[in-house]
Amino acid sequence: MKKLVLTGAAGRLGSYLREPLSKLCDELVTTDRAADIGKLYPNERYVQADLADLAPMVDLLQGADMVVHFGAIGDEAPWDQILPSNIVGAYNIWEAAYQNKVRRVVYASSIHAVGMYPKNQFIGTDVPHRPDTFYGLAKCFAEDLASLYWEKRGVESVCMRILSAANVGNPRALGSWLSYDDLIHLVERSIDTPVTGFTIVYGVSNNDRAPVDNAKAHYLGYRPKDNAEQFAAQMLATSAPLNPQDLSDMCHGGPFATIPLGESAASKLNIVDDSKKT
Template sequence: MKKLVLTGAAGRLGSYLREPLSKMCDTFVSTDITDGPKTLFENETYVKADLADLDAMVDLLNGADMVVHFGAVGDEAPFETLLGPNFVGAYNIWEAAYRNKLRRVVYASSIHAVGMHKKTDFIGIDAPHRPDTFYGLAKCFAEDLASMYWDKRGLESVCMRILSCAQVSNPRAVGTWLSYDDLIQLVQRSIDTPITGFSVVYGVSNNDRAPVDNSKAQHLGYRPKDNAEQFASEIYAQNEPLDPHDPANTHHGGPFSSIPLGESGVAHLNLNPDDTAKND
């Protein structure tokens, strides 16, 4: 590709993607609302920009082949907090991509778009939306936006419903883990697959206890290699037996399924402090 754009580049997941994505294009543009990283890769340019500013997004995507859209507030919050970056920002990315004649949007969606489904249902990529939060609702909005822009305007999209892309630190993650290496592979396959149309795929590693079915996304060529079963015995021994009546344990959204709307779900995930952005 001549030009590839990554939004949310200063975030935890975006920071892991900068180097591998920079190797897939001649010109790599990373962007976020905060100040940029201290050092840039040889073909990288950083642009500080607000997703809620349509004109800024149109300028940002000028001349690009594809955009990898990871920019957003990455947690549940009041609707008013999410409206600009997560809802309006998604519209601005797809509209700017359409105006600039991009081929594809690769989008960091989330399991929270279907978070109120039960884990025992082993849902596929065609499961109907059942958001668990305003955050999940924003993911549903963006997925429907992606579907509509494909149907009406011919703009391809891959919506990656990421489960738990962090170190395995709780019982839920034994099934939902997405390793950083598998994340990179997932994004790369979403970019280099020749034809995607509108596609949905779950971002999860090759876990023995994965609670979702990716069989209808085989055309993307995503074949995860890591398996969280290696952590199962230790994680289960460190935690008390789970309450089978708590939605946080029985539904795909985990704690996002049980928290009040507008309150942080990330605060209940027990993330490892080592899961930080790589922006030095």
């Protein structure tokens, strides 16, 4: 490809995507609100911009083949913060893609779009939305936006419902873990699959305890290799037993299922900021 655009380049997950994406195109344009993201890869160009402003997004996507959209608040937050970043920002990306005839949006959706389902339900990619937070609601909006722009305007999308792309730091992650290598593999397959239309796929590694069914998205060629079971003995020995009466233990969304709307849940997940440094 000639040009790829990556939003959310200053984020933890974006930091792992920059190098592999730079190898798939002649020019990688990365963007975020941060003033600087450090040393750039040889064919990478960084542009500071705000997703909530449509005009810069239209400029950024000019001449792009595809956009990998990871920019957003990555946690539950008050509505007046979620709205511009996660909802208006999503609209601006799809609208800018349409205006520039960009073929496909590869989107970092989330399990929190369906986070209130019990984990003893092995849910597929076609279950109705059941968000657990304003954050999850914004993911529902973006998925429906992606469907609309495919049906009405022909912009393809792959919505990757990421479960937990972070270190295995709690028992929930034994099922929900998405390794960074598998994340990269999923994004690459979302880019190089010849035809996707509107597709939803779960972002989860090949975990023995994975609580979701990716069968309907197998045609993407996503075949994860990592398995969180390697951490099971230590994690179960050092963690308190889960409580079947506690929604944070029983629901796909984990602690997002029980926190008050607008309050952060990330602090309850024991996530280490291990961003990749250039």
